[in-house]
Amino acid sequence: MSVRTLRIDGRDLAVPEGTTLLQAAREAGIAIPTLCHLEGLSPVAACRLCLVEIEGTDKLLPACITPASEGMVVQTATPRLQDIRRTVVELLFTEGNHVCAICVANGHCELQDLAVTTGMDHSRLPYRFPARRVDLSHPFFGLDHNRCILCTRCVRVCDEVEGAHVWDVGWRGEHCRIIAGLDEPWGAVDACTNCGKCVQVCPTGALFHKGDTTAEKHDEPAQLQALVHARHHQQWNP
Amino acid sequence: MSGILRVCTAAGCAGCGGSALREQLGAVIAAATTGDPASGLALKGVGCLGPCGEGALLELESASGRRLFGGITPEGVAAVAASLANLSPGTDLGTWAPPAARPIDLEQPFFRLQKRLVLEHCGRIDPESLAEALAAGSYGQLRRVLQENRPEAVIEQVRRSGLRGRGGGGYPTGLKWATVARMPGPEKVVVCNADEGDPGAFMDRSVLEGDPHRLLEGMAIAAWAVGASRGFIYVRAEYPMAIAHLRTAIAQAEDQGLLGAAIAGSAFGFQLELRVGAGAFVCGEETALIHSIEGQRGVPRPRPPYPAEVGVFGLPTLINNVETFASVPPLLAIGAEAYAAIGTTNSGGTKVFSLTGDVRLAGVLEVPMGTPIATIVETMGGGAPDGHAIKAVQTGGPSGGCVPANRLDTPVDYESLQELGSIMGSGGMVVMDDSTSMVDVACFFMAFCREESCGKCIPCRSGTVQLHLLLQKHLAGEADAADLAQLESLCHMVKDTSLCGLGQSAPKPVLSTLRHFRGDYLALLRPEPEATPEPVP
Numbered sequence: 001m002s003v004r005t006l007r008i009d010g011r012d013l014a015v016p017e018g019t020t021l022l023q024a025a026r027e028a029g030i031a032i033p034t035l036c037h038l039e040g041l042s043p044v045a046a047c048r049l050c051l052v053e054i055e056g057t058d059k060l061l062p063a064c065i066t067p068a069s070e071g072m073v074v075q076t077a078t079p080r081l082q083d084i085r086r087t088v089v090e091l092l093f094t095e096g097n098h099v100c101a102i103c104v105a106n107g108h109c110e111l112q113d114l115a116v117t118t119g120m121d122h123s124r125l126p127y128r129f130p131a132r133r134v135d136l137s138h139p140f141f142g143l144d145h146n147r148c149i150l151c152t153r154c155v156r157v158c159d160e161v162e163g164a165h166v167w168d169v170g171w172r173g174e175h176c177r178i179i180a181g182l183d184e185p186w187g188a189v190d191a192c193t194n195c196g197k198c199v200q201v202c203p204t205g206a207l208f209h210k211g212d213t214t215a216e217k218h219d220e221p222a223q224l225q226a227l228v229h230a231r232h233h234q235q236w237n238p
Numbered sequence: 239m240s241g242i243l244r245v246c247t248a249a250g251c252a253g254c255g256g257s258a259l260r261e262q263l264g265a266v267i268a269a270a271t272t273g274d275p276a277s278g279l280a281l282k283g284v285g286c287l288g289p290c291g292e293g294a295l296l297e298l299e300s301a302s303g304r305r306l307f308g309g310i311t312p313e314g315v316a317a318v319a320a321s322l323a324n325l326s327p328g329t330d331l332g333t334w335a336p337p338a339a340r341p342i343d344l345e346q347p348f349f350r351l352q353k354r355l356v357l358e359h360c361g362r363i364d365p366e367s368l369a370e371a372l373a374a375g376s377y378g379q380l381r382r383v384l385q386e387n388r389p390e391a392v393i394e395q396v397r398r399s400g401l402r403g404r405g406g407g408g409y410p411t412g413l414k415w416a417t418v419a420r421m422p423g424p425e426k427v428v429v430c431n432a433d434e435g436d437p438g439a440f441m442d443r444s445v446l447e448g449d450p451h452r453l454l455e456g457m458a459i460a461a462w463a464v465g466a467s468r469g470f471i472y473v474r475a476e477y478p479m480a481i482a483h484l485r486t487a488i489a490q491a492e493d494q495g496l497l498g499a500a501i502a503g504s505a506f507g508f509q510l511e512l513r514v515g516a517g518a519f520v521c522g523e524e525t526a527l528i529h530s531i532e533g534q535r536g537v538p539r540p541r542p543p544y545p546a547e548v549g550v551f552g553l554p555t556l557i558n559n560v561e562t563f564a565s566v567p568p569l570l571a572i573g574a575e576a577y578a579a580i581g582t583t584n585s586g587g588t589k590v591f592s593l594t595g596d597v598r599l600a601g602v603l604e605v606p607m608g609t610p611i612a613t614i615v616e617t618m619g620g621g622a623p624d625g626h627a628i629k630a631v632q633t634g635g636p637s638g639g640c641v642p643a644n645r646l647d648t649p650v651d652y653e654s655l656q657e658l659g660s661i662m663g664s665g666g667m668v669v670m671d672d673s674t675s676m677v678d679v680a681c682f683f684m685a686f687c688r689e690e691s692c693g694k695c696i697p698c699r700s701g702t703v704q705l706h707l708l709l710q711k712h713l714a715g716e717a718d719a720a721d722l723a724q725l726e727s728l729c730h731m732v733k734d735t736s737l738c739g740l741g742q743s744a745p746k747p748v749l750s751t752l753r754h755f756r757g758d759y760l761a762l763l764r765p766e767p768e769a770t771p772e773p774v775p
Contacts, residue, residue, distance in 0.1 A: 044539075044694070045539075045540045045695075045737060046694050046695045046696070046737060047695070047696055048695055048696055048697055048735045048736070048737070051735055060734055060735060062540065065540055083731075084731055084734070084735055087697075087728070087731050088696050088697065088735070091696050091697065091700035091701055091704065092696060092700065094700065094704065095699070095700040095703070124724065125704050125724075125728075126704075126707065128703070149696075150693065150699070168535075169535065169693070171693070172518065172520075172690075172691065172692050172693050173688060173689065173690070173691035173692065173693045173699055173702075173703075174688065174691070174693070174699060174700070174703050175693070176692075176693030176699065
């Protein structure tokens with residue numbers, strides 16, 4: 001296996017060929033914020049939080065899918081990138097209805113954590129307060145569209161890991177929303193196996209266990225990673 | 239007396255009397271008896287005749303030359319037909335002056351300054367007749383290259399011609415072909431992007447409706463050159479006539495052995511399919527287009543891998559736009575050097591534009607690359623009507639920008655327009671006169687991008703909404719200097735961070751109008767409140 005040497009934030013690193021910039025940075029203890037990315041699911045590069053600057057090009061590249069190449073010089077936290085990340089988080093907060101105080105994920109929410117790490121203590125853009133629905137038709141789980149950030153982790157985990165493809169994205173642009181089946185109530189979709197993986201990987205309180213109340217939801221991506229690892233290596237080694 | 243009557247039946251003219259005109263003139267000719275001037279006249283429905291704004295259009299070609307009549311309305315059709323029927327026997331058709339129609343001077347700059355290569359047969363032949371296309375020379379280049387059997391020589395010709403992607407990006411076509419040709423694997427695909435969706439763009443539509451065989455020939459040559467055996471034309475559903483003409487043309491070409499298996503007696507086979515879009519602008523973005531052809535949701539994905547490597551169904555794929563493919567047969571006919579000599583050093587050949595907006599003569603025209611914008615909009619288009627002056631020319635649709643009046647000397651080539659903060663784009667050219675608010679224009683395009691955003695990446699999905707709200711705030715006179723600063727910085731953020739070309743270029747109409755017409759924005763700002771004096775303690 002060949003090796004690529006590169007420099008991220010002034011640190012020289014050597015990584016195996018095919019390693020993404022995100023993996024390389026995380027292994028070196030350099031934190032790059034992500035949201036749509038989840039180890040174990042296919043990357044979509046949609047949230048644009050992990051954009052990094054690379055010497056020699058004006059284009060910002062998403063670290064989650066950009067492979068490390070020889071001699072690359074990468075900056076992950078310049079003032080420009082920090083402002084972009086804050087703006088991305090603002091855009092997310094303003095397009096949904098995120099009220100932490102009454103949310104099941106309060107204190108364990110990736111969006112909330114991002115607001116803290118990017119320093120978004122208020123939004124410079126106006127909140128839009130869209131009218132969105134809540135789907136409580138499933139016997140065990142609920143989907144609150146107000147809290148959904150359209151990261152599509154649920155879509156991907158259901159399709160790629162569970163193989164049920166209950167979820168997809170319907171409509172377009174600002175009208176996009178996660179749909180179950182052919183835009184049916186979740187509880188009416190026979191394909192759902194009630195496995196709960198979508199709830200597990202949801203970064204916010206959009207998908208939740210019906211029994212949970214404020215601040216009681218914990219997402220557990222490690223379980224997904226253990227499962228994907230076990231399948232890949234044909235060995236259960238959590 | 240024999241002659242040819244050509245009625246423009248392209249969508250624009252068909253919609254304002256062209257179809258009825260063709261029908262009624264046909265009835266007159268059928269009823270004519272020997273000796274009548276109308277007897278022996280050939281009647282043809284043809285593609286775009288050029289000055290669409292003057293439609294419906296009728297061309298008469300007789301012994302005394304070509305004459306063009308415009309301004310025929312649905313109400314005037316019967317009068318035109320009756321006038322032809324009532325011509326006294328022996329009348330020279332060259333003197334016929336149909337009522338309810340005005341003659342259009344074919345010697346004026348709009349026609350004289352054109353260089354028609356792509357549109358060579360458009361408006362001359364019946365687009366639904368393969369025989370006419372063949373008589374005009376279509377498929378001649380395909381036969382020739384198949385006979386010569388040197389695909390690499392064709393690619394080399396295209397490379398030397400300086401032809402660049404006419405969809406707007408301007409990527410060198412020869413290089414793209416060479417890349418796909420080099421890709422390993424037995425199966426490759428050629429795709430024609432006919433999802434023309436920019437507001438004010440109807441050039442590709444003219445080619446599709448007026449000369450579909452030209453596109454099919456270009457695609458077949460490309461497929462043979464890069465080693466592809468399958469092809470798709472992705473055409474938008476909003477072009478029903480283009481779809482109908484393409485279906486007819488494909489069936490005719492297959493029937494005559496010019497498409498399908500063993501083309502023109504060679505070992506080369508090319509299966510061409512039509513795919514009809516479902517009304518999403520973003521499907522003109524190549525990765526979204528690929529998803530849509532595959533039957534998936536039309537959303538873009540990050541590149542690389544580029545379609546040349548991983549395209550339709552994972553196969554190496556060549557994607558070019560309608561005009562690019564349609565440029566190939568004439569390019570090969572006149573030779574790479576002659577083609578390159580028509581344009582500028584960096585942009586070879588001709589470009590088709592659809593001229594529209596506040597301009598006297600609107601329509602479709604083809605000019606050499608490097609023609610100054612002023613020549614197109616002022617000399618050929620006749621400038622703004624009703625005593626107004628041109629304020630700006632918008633090129634490239636929602637991905638482009640505005641060229642201000644004092645820069646109209648700019649030649650149309652990829653680099654010059656980019657320097658001005660606009661783009662060549664696919665060829666839509668919207669002229670705006672001095673009564674136009676540029677903030678209004680920017681707001682229109684932002685509303686368009688907001689509506690057409692696919693919603694996959696956050697900057698485009700949510701950013702275009704916030705930008706649109708900010709622009710509306712300006713138009714309402716409620717914005718202050720801070721809002722203007724926020725508008726500008728959010729534009730840069732969306733441009734720098736969006737996933738695909740749609741999002742990356744969505745702020746361009748705003749940024750370009752801010753650059754050239756900042757005064758329009760400043761004039762709308764709410765006056766700063768007077769500084770209140772410090773209260774005396």
